[in-house]
Amino acid sequence: MHLKITTWNINSVRLRLDQVGRALDEIGPDILCLQETKCPDNCFPLEGLRxxxxxxxxxxxxxxxxxxxxxxxxxxxxxxxxxxCERSDARHIAVTLGPEAGKAAGFVVHNFYVPAGGDLPDPEINPKFAHKLQFLDEMRRWGRTREARPAILVGDLNVAPLEHDVWSHKQLLDVVSHTPIEIETLETLREEGGWIDGARRLTPEPTKIYTWWSYRSPNWAIANKGRRLDHAWLSSDLAGTLRSVDVHAATRSWTRPSDHVPVTASLEL
Structure with a gap:
């Protein structure tokens, strides 16, 4: 059985509903996880997506x-x-796949949107950064105690953990998303939770991988100052099933795009 899971920070699902449809048609995943939908429950475009x-x-x-x-x-x-973090701020949802999913029945899919953390990497003066570190620390504790079953964790984790996950490791070490404390916290929660970084398992460093390019760069493709903020992790029991992790960078050139692009993990079960 071939299983494809795509993750995408869509930056408003209603604004980019047509782009979701286009991506689904072109990528063809079995499961799509969206973050930053920016939509209250009663306005969510259920029928349009169905x-x-x-x-x-x-x-x-x-x-x-x-x-x-x-x-x-x-x-x-x-x-x-x-x-x-004792907040109802719509940053995580998990589903367990039913028996109709065949060999994937019982798999748990976790979809996370980790706080961005603001501009200043100092929790003493920036409450947004403090919240981000608290969120990641709670994820670490959760990961150590979660039920041992096949699981997939995807989403905008808002941390680029490795040197070649950013356009300049040295210049971004004091920039939120690539600071040492964020890197250490994310890698610790991944390792303690038994998660495998799908993209880096198949494409190790020093190859650069980016999934986000800032709106502040009008010539984003030429400058190519990206970061790998969007991740697809697998529980260790699924390590042998991973076949590919694809970054769909072409979507960044669509009209009024998200600043993030979809990432698709393909498994053979």
């Missing part, structure tokens, strides 16, 4: 910011939205 051929949708949203959603060809056995 019309693309994904009848099973789990989502939790807020007006104007955050929000995560999972679209699937397969039914869910369960849906579990979870609050973090």
């Amino acid at each position: 019309a693309f051929g994904y009848p099973h949708i789990a989502q939790v949203g807020q007006k104007g910011y955050n929000g995560v959603a999972i679209l699937s060809r397969f039914p869910f056995a369960s849906v579990d939205p979870q609050a973090w």
Whole structure:
């Protein structure tokens, strides 16, 4: 069985609904995980998304910011939205795939949107950065105690952990998303949770991988000052099933694009 899971920070699902449809048509994933849907629950475009051929949708949203959603060809056995840092800010939802998913039945798919952290990498003066570190630390504790079963963790984790996950390691060490404390925290939670970084398992350093290019750069493709903020991790029992991790950079050139691009992990079960 071939299983494709795509993750994408869409930066407003209603604004880019047509782009979601185009990406689904071109990529053809079995499961699409969206972050930053920026949509309250009562306005979420369920029917529009189902019309693309994904009848099973789990989502939790807020007006104007955050929000995560999972679209699937397969039914869910369960849906579990979870609050973090004692806030109901729609940053995590998990689903367990039902028996109709065949060999993937019982797999848990986690979709995360980690806080960006603001501009100043100092938790003493920047509450947004403090919140980000708290969120990552809670993820670390959660990962150590989660139930041992096949699982996939994807999303905008807002950290580029490795030297070649950014355009300039030296210049970005004091820039939020690539500071040493963020890198250490993310890598610790990944290792302690038994997660495998899919992209780097198949494409190790020093090859550069980016999934985000700032809106502030009008010639983003020429400058190519990107960061790898979007990730696809697998539990260790799925390591042998991973066949590819593809970054769909072409979407960054679409009209009014998200600053993030989709990332697709393909598994052979």
